[in-house]
Amino acid sequence: MSSGTLEPPPLVLKHLQEDDLTEECKDLMRSLPTADQGFLYQYQGSWIPRSFMQGLLSFNKHFQAHDTDILLVTFPKVGTTWLKSILFSLLNRVRYDPNAQQHPLLTTHPHELVPILEIDIYGGKQVLELTHLTSPRLLSTHLPYSLLTRSVKDSMCKIVYLCRNPKDTFVSLWHFQNNTRVNRGMNPSTIEQDFDNFSNGISPYGPYWDHVMSYWKESLEKSKKIFFLEYEKMKEQPTICLKKLAEFLDCAFSPEEEVKNVVNDIVRLCSFENLSNLEVNKNGKYLAANKAAFFRRGEVGDWKNHLTAEMSETLDRITEEKFHSVGLKF
Numbered sequence: 001m002s003s004g005t006l007e008p009p010p011l012v013l014k015h016l017q018e019d020d021l022t023e024e025c026k027d028l029m030r031s032l033p034t035a036d037q038g039f040l041y042q043y044q045g046s047w048i049p050r051s052f053m054q055g056l057l058s059f060n061k062h063f064q065a066h067d068t069d070i071l072l073v074t075f076p077k078v079g080t081t082w083l084k085s086i087l088f089s090l091l092n093r094v095r096y097d098p099n100a101q102q103h104p105l106l107t108t109h110p111h112e113l114v115p116i117l118e119i120d121i122y123g124g125k126q127v128l129e130l131t132h133l134t135s136p137r138l139l140s141t142h143l144p145y146s147l148l149t150r151s152v153k154d155s156m157c158k159i160v161y162l163c164r165n166p167k168d169t170f171v172s173l174w175h176f177q178n179n180t181r182v183n184r185g186m187n188p189s190t191i192e193q194d195f196d197n198f199s200n201g202i203s204p205y206g207p208y209w210d211h212v213m214s215y216w217k218e219s220l221e222k223s224k225k226i227f228f229l230e231y232e233k234m235k236e237q238p239t240i241c242l243k244k245l246a247e248f249l250d251c252a253f254s255p256e257e258e259v260k261n262v263v264n265d266i267v268r269l270c271s272f273e274n275l276s277n278l279e280v281n282k283n284g285k286y287l288a289a290n291k292a293a294f295f296r297r298g299e300v301g302d303w304k305n306h307l308t309a310e311m312s313e314t315l316d317r318i319t320e321e322k323f324h325s326v327g328l329k330f
């Protein structure tokens with residue numbers, strides 16, 4: 001059992017420069033509605049960040065899923081970094097003992113261990129070679145279900161979908177976007193400005209509710225293909241969630257591993273406290289964000305420190321309206 005990294009890690013990620021857009025992509029973008037000062041493009045119902053449009057087209061054209069692939073899907077800021085760490089550790093636990101001093105997570109940011117398809121693999125001028133990945137390939141994406149390629153949907157590849165309550169997701173996103181705005185020389189946005197956009201569905205890969213619902217519905221019909229996880233449950237019962245996740249991925253903990261409590265070793269290795277204090281996660285950048293910005297507070301309920309009662313009610317109301325009929329609750 002080993003998976004997911006290009007050999008040797010870390011990945012050398014080459015992200016797109018503005019001049020690298022193909023004519024096809026430029027033409028398409030000219031025809032699409034934009035929002036958030038031209039940062040977002042509305043493509044087939046989803047708001048895609050300008051700099052990932054090329055990667056999305058290229059992903060659609062070139063990506064062929066394998067039956068053995070494992071795809072982590074997330075809306076931004078729901079705990080992608082955490083789940084990347086967990087999946088990497090889980091799938092590679094024979095090759096890399098979670099207690100080892102040389103574990104890759106101790107020296108490499110989780111985003112450089114598990115590439116995002118439309119950003120890290122297909123986002124650059126030169127598409128990264130996937131042939132170097134060992135099987136099962138561990139990949140990730142932020143794309144909504146409707147924008148996944150046919151080969152992902154039709155193959156036997158497994159999808160792990162992580163979601164998080166909309167209020168913490170929004171607060172995390174607001175902080176994160178301001179980090180990237182400042183790094184790009186722009187002014188940070190007020191929470192009110194970003195809130196209006198988010199609640200109207202305008203945010204990277206939004207609308208948030210459509211994203212969650214698309215995978216929720218699919219997971220009900222295809223429980224062997226899509227595993228639906230919640231950030232809050234992971235925080236509350238990490239070992240139970242991890243064991244279920246391992247079973248879903250056909251790599252359940254063996255009786256010997258149960259005795260050694262390997263599941264706990266992985267939980268500890270991937271904990272917020274551990275990862276956020278590593279030098280590799282404190283310095284440098286991934287895309288336009290500080291690597292440290294992926295580790296902010298890592299708590300449930302931080303929205304209470306930022307949202308007004310009115311904002312909270314607005315998000316509750318939208319969530320109730322959208323999710324009630326499909327039996328989804330936070």
Ligand code: A3P
Nearest residue numbers: 077078079080081082172271272295296297298
């Ligand atoms: P907060 O901003 O609420 O602190 P993503 O990885 O999708 O970008 O999501 C980032 C959010 O996940 C941030 O939330 C971050 O602090 C939190 N996070 C990162 N690593 C975590 C971990 N190991 N455990 C729990 N939460 C984590």
